[in-house]
Amino acid sequence: MAVAFAAVVGMCGAGLAQAEQIKARSNASLETDLNYLMYTPDDYASSSNSYPLVVWLHGGDQGGTDIEKVKSSGLPKLIEGGKTFPFLVFSPQNPSEELLFPIEKVEVALNEVMSKYRVDRTRVYVMGFSRGGFGTWAMAEQFPEKFAAVVPIAGGGNRHYLSRTNEKTAFWVFHGTNDEVIPLSDSIVLYERLVGLKRNARLSVLEGVDHSSVEWAALNDSELWDWLLKQRLQATPQ
Structure with a gap:
């Protein structure tokens, strides 16, 4: 057995000596083929002011290519029903009906939106429900310098990357006790990790x-909106 093993190692060593790896760089660009809805406050056109911006990430049943589906829930539904907000709302559509949000594409599209509209870059917020809640946690971890506040609703994620979140970002986590789709424990674990990291975090268990x-x-929690608009980063993100 030892002799056979030594022979195999010798063969592998010989093969490795002849192997070659080349260095290369991909020039492929990330397509920003996301559909999205954009809401501007009533006084936006008549004003020269900069406005806070909310990124809304929808739940799992609104993905695909039909942008009208995004209006069936969340902030877009409230807006369709006539509710007005004193901030911009950017609502990208997940192009997949099954997978999580492609957050890199969301971030590229968000940058485009922020260059087109008058955005107060110290007051950019991300919030989302269910699958969008997972996306919300991921956005906070992957792009920590962008968001003054993060509001995941019945979402989940990887607690190990929460150490990458911005120390100046505020979090408000929502979850219901009777959630049979995404366990309440998913939010509790993430919230407790935030507390351990001494982040500004609160949890509402409904x-x-x-x-x-x-x-x-x-x-529909009016306190949420009052709290949200008070959140501001200390310095303008680059």
Whole structure:
């Protein structure tokens, strides 16, 4: 057995001596083929002011290529119903009906939006529900310098990367106790990690609320909007 093993190692060594790896660089660009909805406040056109911006990431059943689906829930539905907000709302559509949000594409599209509209870059917020809640956590981890506040609703994610989040960012996490789709424990684990990192974080556990109801329970909390608009980064992100 030892002799056979030594022979195999010798063969591998001989093969490795002849192997070659070349250095290369990809020139492929990331396509920003995302559909999105854009809301501007009533006084935007008549003003020269900069406005806060909310990035809204929808739930799992609104992905695909039909942008009208995004209006069926969340902030876009509230806006379609006539509700007005004192901030811009950027609502990208997940091009996949099955996969998580492609957050790199969302970030590229967000940069484009921020270059087109008058955005107060110290007051950019990301919030999302369910699959969009997962995207919200991921955006906070991957692009920490962008967001003054992060609001995941019934989402989840990787707690190990929360150490990458911005120390100046505020978090408000929502989850229902009766959620049978995304366990409440997913949010609790992430929240507790934020607390351990001494982040500015709060958690609302909504008693008796299931997955389908927690989105509206959170968005109809008037305190959320008052809190959100108070959040501001100390310095303008680059």
